[in-house]
Amino acid sequence: MSESEHRRQATAYWTVGPGVGGLRVEELPAPDQGQALVRALYSGISRGTELLVHKAGVPDRVAEVMRAPHQVGDFPLPVKFGYLSVGVVEEGPEGWAGRIVFCLHPHQDRYVVPVESLTIVPAEVPARRAVLTGIVETAVNALWEAGPRIGDRIAVVGAGLVGGVLAALLTRFPLERLQLVDAGPRRKELADALRVDFALPDEALADCDIVFHCSASEPGLERCLQLCGTDGEIIELSWYGTRRVSLPLGEDFHARRLSVRASQVSVVARARRHRRSNADRLALAVSLLRDPVFDTFLSGASGFADLPGVMEQLADGRLDALCHLIEYPPPAEQPDEQPAQEGE
Template sequence: MTDAALAFTGPKTVEIREADVGEPAAGELRVDTRASAISAGTELLVYRDQTPSDVPVDETLDALDGEFSYPLRYGYAASGVVDAVGADVDSDWIGRSVFGFVPHQTRFVAEPDDVVTLPAGTPPAVGALLPSVETATNLVLDAAPRLGERVVVFGAGVIGLCVTRLLASFPLSSLVVVDPVERRRGLAAAMGADRTERPETVDDAVGDADLALELSGQPDTLDDAIGAVGYDARIVVGSWYGAKRAPIDLGGRFHRDRIDLISSQVSTISPSLRGRWDRDRRFDEALGWLDRIDADELITHRIPFERAPEAYELLDSEATDAVQVILAYGES
């Protein structure tokens, strides 16, 4: 059986290349991929050549090594079915639906401890959204929303929508989501936002918020977040801007109003939480929220793996209203 993997080979260029997966070693299992989720944040930075060249891809994931340079196999959200096991792995694994933090490819091998068994009945495409839910969980832990707070979320992509669903479970005074795309604002309302706004109306509609989360992926949106919060407020920055830059006004009320900027990134847990939280606990919490978030509603496009270049062209289009794009491998 010939396997294939997606490779970023240059700016705005992806290719499907042959991959030699082979049989699993004694302590490994092999997974037949059924779906993988494209990250419209980090993966578009790779696609557009907007990643810093001296930054490691991800030192916490064994499947992702090296630095951001072409050619690069990238991706971290694949789900499928175990189709073979090595001599030292229990045969009960065969047929089990699992998730792995691996790049986009038709099959992959991994050790049992490096995959996650998905709850029974979880569609592969929904299982592939698990990293987004985990990231949202980390963001909410870092944001630490409090009773009666006024909260505004900038960006209603997949991460922003998952964050909105989690925040909607808190007894907040108000939850506002800001995004330029009508379809995304509609999804934000369905996820529990009290109100949605376009970026051009946010100054009039949102002010004196206690907490803002900047999840748009656009560095200039940080200025909007600063303008939307009040004295002694918190802004959690979950976006990774890569090589993108924008002038941010830190010379005005930001300084005198004692506004906190908090960086949140899923590879680590805040030092203030590490006494009680570790990655396993956070991941278990995210897994429990996977079905409650109604993740299937976030999937707007399913594109066959062999047509992957079309998926990136779609996400790169300024006119797109795509939210989550899934690469489908056979049954998904």
């Protein structure tokens, strides 16, 4: 098979049943004017959201609203979903070939997208680290929502990938106090690496001006209500999918006039929506990744061919990772013909 014929095919990861995924070979169109052909180098698994999709946990009511930018298929299944991809442009408009780019694209070895969908990765940012661009973007949006002020007392509840990245960015603010709160004692290692004070939920300091909730758990959100000071605000970053959440709203929430506000990354936060575009926000996010502290969140890697098994291990808890990297083989290692695999 010639190179031009080979490049008319791509392999992508699809979720094909509740808890079941596989690789599919599909046709790859030639790039049109204003489009680029990207060969993936790395992609990252956004554990919370992708496992929710993996388990078919997206509510029908918001299925259309919660689509990823280059998603194929409809929730719940089958669906090609993901949004942390870094690759190199193989073909595109003048000046694009050879560029390392980030794209909100599912796990796929080659793809064709409009160049407007690509964010150029600065030379100072390693391609591996650049997969975190979409996570940093989520954290930036939450900070724009909350608007931390000098001298604030802030808690981040939930030391997973989003909560950890958010805490890393908050260390740049002149705060009076910042705590990363998690029920897992092992997360203290992450907090130490970020140089952030760690606390178990029962030990966390109350009277916070802002509490960011990232644990996607009912006990976590309940503890946020207790940690927030009078007239304070809780910024909710968790997505619960079809799970229902019960809270004691007759206690701290009502008595101390608390606010709970959602932060969702599909649109720019209201405070910046008229002056920043999604592209501006992504460019800012990738620029922040010049800081090597973000390597802390890259907690393992597997080959693309192993992705279905990796998703199963993440789903059943055998694999504990913040951001698990998927590595794509270089062109010389890619076979001329790829057999149909599970889920085709």
